[in-house]
Every structure is written in C-alpha cells, then in structure tokens.
Amino acid sequence: MSKPPLHPQLQTEGQPQTPGTVYLVGAGPGAADLLTLRALKLLAQADVVFHDALIDPAILDYAPRAQRIAVGKRCGRHSTAQRFINKQLIAAAARYPVVVRLKGGDPMLFGRAQEEIAALDAAGVPYAVVPGITAALAASAELGVSLTQRGVARNVVLTTPRVGVDEPAGEWAAGIDAGNTVVVYMGMGKAPEVVEQLLARGVTGHTPVVVIENATLPTCRETWCTVASLVAVAQQALTGPALIIIGRVLEQARTQAAELDQAHGLGVLSSRVGTTRLAPIRKTR
Numbered sequence: 001m002s003k004p005p006l007h008p009q010l011q012t013e014g015q016p017q018t019p020g021t022v023y024l025v026g027a028g029p030g031a032a033d034l035l036t037l038r039a040l041k042l043l044a045q046a047d048v049v050f051h052d053a054l055i056d057p058a059i060l061d062y063a064p065r066a067q068r069i070a071v072g073k074r075c076g077r078h079s080t081a082q083r084f085i086n087k088q089l090i091a092a093a094a095r096y097p098v099v100v101r102l103k104g105g106d107p108m109l110f111g112r113a114q115e116e117i118a119a120l121d122a123a124g125v126p127y128a129v130v131p132g133i134t135a136a137l138a139a140s141a142e143l144g145v146s147l148t149q150r151g152v153a154r155n156v157v158l159t160t161p162r163v164g165v166d167e168p169a170g171e172w173a174a175g176i177d178a179g180n181t182v183v184v185y186m187g188m189g190k191a192p193e194v195v196e197q198l199l200a201r202g203v204t205g206h207t208p209v210v211v212i213e214n215a216t217l218p219t220c221r222e223t224w225c226t227v228a229s230l231v232a233v234a235q236q237a238l239t240g241p242a243l244i245i246i247g248r249v250l251e252q253a254r255t256q257a258a259e260l261d262q263a264h265g266l267g268v269l270s271s272r273v274g275t276t277r278l279a280p281i282r283k284t285r
C-alpha cells in the first residue's frame, strides 16, 4: 500500500522517519487546567497535534515541540472531511513517534473517534485513547447540580439530535424519559425537534431546563427556562458551544437562579453570564 501524502502544513524536512502511535486525547470541556495529567504528558512529548478548531490556545501551549494542525468542523469554511483526517493521522504516524489527535471533552463521546480508530486499525497503526472530561460533567460541576441526585433521577441520557445520513430521525430520543436527566449535545439548532421529542416521551412543559454555554470558561453563560420556553430561548445568539440539560434535578438550582434574578431585577428567563464556579487554578509555569 502506498503511503498517503502528508498534510500540506506538516513539515517533514530533516525529520527522522520513525513509525509512531496515534493518541486520541480528550482536551476536556474548555478550561486548560481540566486536562488530565496523561494528556499533559503526551502533549509535552507530541511531535504533531491535530486538534479540533475549538481547542483553547492555552491548551496547545502545552505542546511546545509539536506542529499544530487545526482540523474539524469549525476550521475554515467547511469541515475537513473525516476520511482526510484519517489519512493524515496514518501518514503522520508513519513519520513521527508521538501523534496526538486532540478532541474537545472526551474523545469517545460525539467525537467520531470510532471512525479514526477503525482507520488506524485497518492501517496497522497503534493507537491509544486518553479520556477527557465531557461537557455534561463539566456542566454538572459548573451548575452545582448532581445529574443523579438521590431520589430524583437515577439515569442520565447523553444524546444529540444530530443524526448521520443513514440514521433514522427521532431514534436519538429513545432514551428520553420523564424520570431521567437528559443532556443534549449539539442541540440548539434543533430546539423545536428536541422539545417535540421531550413532550412525546412524557416530559412535561414545566420541567426545568438550563442551557449552558462555554461551561468552565470565564465566558460561561447559563440560561434557565422550561421545556415550554426552550424554543424561544434557542433563538438567542449563542456565545459558544452549548448543552441543553433537562430534568427535575435542576429544580433546586432553578429556584436559586430565579431568586438571584429577582434580586437583580431580571426577567423570567434568567440568564447568568460569566459565573464559572470552577475556580481557575493559576498556571505555575
């Protein structure tokens, strides 16, 4: 099999050709100090980092030796096709010992990791996965709300209304149930469909909802509403990646948010900006 060509940005002159390993590394939800130690160590050793476009530059600074290549949806005008990324990973591993594929949150959740693993396997390239903190868990910490509060919810559904070309629409919502906590990734553009599915599966219109943007970052924003008002809320401009969380576990926190709003004279749809509760840890370097 002939080797695929290298990404045009990848400099190879004078580089030793050592077959390497591809590490699919979770970058966490945003804040640089929520990386795992394993991720940090790999970034320090990385020869090449292929990263999602949303990754904070502060995280990339932990990879001082690496060539950095932005791939993924928000890079440029259109998505770098998945097959192209797969080829680049294989080509880079043929030449560099430590190739890092850095993905937001956890690489195995809504991150197309399986396609990359399958391609690496097929090409005989060794790989390893390093987990990261997924957005749902970051949001839970940010809100101070346990997604599995005792006596209220035992199950958490992580889902997205984004379906692939050959997947049946609607099936994404099969796990939704009034007794579960539901966390919707990439759902803001499809709020009417999300609400329709929630109602169809027995979740009432007055169930509390929070939309949380940029969880763990100083630009974090929480907007509290209900299933009935979610579509209106989704029409507001987003400031960054956002999750929709639905469920009774939010009840207590919603009351607190409403009291805070009253104290500040805000409207019914409460919105808190820049309220990250996760104290950033100062960089020591």
Ligand code: SAH
Residues within 6 Å of the ligand: 029, 030, 103, 104, 105, 106, 107, 108, 109, 110, 111, 133, 134, 135, 136, 138, 139, 184, 185, 186, 187, 212, 213, 214, 215, 216, 241, 242, 243, 244
């Ligand atoms: N692998 C990632 C998810 C990738 S899908 C993970 O485990 O978190 C991208 C979606 O994740 C975004 O559209 C948004 O719904 C969610 N997301 C990622 N980072 C977020 C953040 N800091 N705050 C809120 N939502 C976030």
